[in-house]
Amino acid sequence: MTTPILSLEGVSKRFVKPLDTAQKIARLLGSRLEAQVVRAVDGIDLEIAEGEVVGLVGESGCGKSTLGRVVAGIYPPSEGTVRYKGADTATLHGRERRAAELAVQMVFQDPMASLNPRLRVVDIIGEAPVVHGLVTRRDVDAYVCEVMTRVGLDPATRKRYPHQFSGGQRARIGIARALAVNPKVVVCDESTAALDVSIQAQVLNLFMKLREELGLTYLFVSHDLGVVEHIADRVAVMYLGRIVELAPAEELFRKPNHPYTQALLAEVPRLEPKKKTFSALKGELPSPLHPPSGCHFHPRCPFAMPRCKAEKPMLKEVAPGRFSTCHLNDEPAKAA
């Protein structure tokens, strides 16, 4: 097998939530409170092949964006290794390090929050390539025009400020900014569905066009299962910081293995004019500060067994190329 362009080995990211004043006082008075630790990402293994589109889905707060940021090098992992083309990014130096950093870029689809309102578009897009010496200051204007054309923006508008663009155009500016440093991997975080469907369709089509033209690899983070189903080759489903299922998109959507994936897919509204009775997955995502023991999903799982409470299920290959973390897979008779 060829070396994956990206691989994560046992990657975790912890955030420490400091005590608030009331808790500090309580501690002074003798209660045994410690600063709380959120395991936003908890021991993730994932390999992404060159040219692949991997979708990352799960409920709000399950750690998708955090994982995306670790992959993009914005957060260092608290534990584990991130490899770019086989090399541990933490041990790279000098030119190699910079090349690996530039190769993985992040695109935020909450465009207003990520574009500096005081910079002109030409500077937003042109800044990084100049800083990294990819183009000279003299050539940057022409270079920006080229990148803007590639993402479907009129280069004549390059002297404008972000607020002078529509939501869809701002999304394109964010994409152009990432593309300007010639990345190999793009991490898209669709943190809010800020775009109208017809504009979202334009942007998704642009992503697919760029993938073909530039041979890009994507890690595509989204709430919207419909979007992920549409564009991803493989899908990773996250629950409370862990990957619970990983499979080719088509198979995952056709026959989900993990009870959580099954529940999640059952909730997706579809464009079928059938007045359906919404039946719902019970309860909400538990607090990541106090994840349930064993299988994190057991309090909400309709198939939970005593073992699920005690023992953490491991990510296992349940069929060629399909991975799931569920004890049911050890009991073939009961497996769904």
Place this chain on the structure above:
Amino acid sequence: MTSQPILEVRDLVVEFATRDGVLTAINGVSFHVDRGEVLGLVGESGSGKSVTGLAILGLIDAPGRIASGSILLEGEDLTRMREAQLRRLRGKRLAMIFQDPMTTLNPVLRVDTQMIEAITAHEKVSHKAARAKARDALAKVGIPSPDERLASYPHQFSGGMRQRVAIAIALLHRPALLVADEPTTALDVTIQAQILSEVQTLAQEAGTALVWVTHDLSVVAGLADRVAVMYAGRIVEQGSVADVLENPAHPYTAGLIGSVPSRNRRGVPLSQIPGMTPSLAKLPPGCAFAPRCARADAGCRNDPPVVAFGTARMHRCFHPLVTAEAAA
């Protein structure tokens, strides 16, 4: 018995006075909702969905105004009522939930205080009875341990739970009409499904008519009986959900449906609507969709009239994808 609809909106026009002149945000909108029926109001941002909802509740404030048209709730014209009368209806016969539940919740008051106030504003009951009613209402929208939860502040709830509290308050008095403005848009699909299922059951039990505002066609597909599609302040198509989604007549509706990523077209480019939503200040003459429409011709510079066709369907288009004869 052909009963009177719960809500009937006729030729509604809402205007806003702005620096660019008077903008017509709602331009001759008509629809009705029957008892126990769910009408989905869809369209892209800025198309006028929220303004329509606010107008129904009598919540359009200066610089906006209802310029003409009528809004009949159980036969009574809300546009002719005085504010005091409207206030008595709101929260009782008429209720609204918003995308951000904090629009209706007060962050500095405990949930029980707010709910008891909402109950006693319209009903003469003891504090104790009101509290019991509040607890039952929370339990009904699926809030676990409602007794404990009553004593919490809104910020102690997750987004989904806050929205449920807002829904519980909206449904306290079994309103005749509930207007829901994208209440699940900011929520996860799992929470969205829970809320849709709860609202669905409650509305059915109480016979509440629902106007469900959303930009998400798939929510409408699963929830609504009929759908009205808005574009630039007008309803451009209306009909039963099955008819409209399976055989859209208006090119904009067809474009919206084609934009939704779905399993049938995995990996294939989505059919996109070119261009973007027009600004109200610069609407083209005639059909506002013309600059983005593949079927437009010179005739579309005139106003397309309302064309009724099929079974209780209408569109506003000179060159619809489904003709009246074909649908008949």
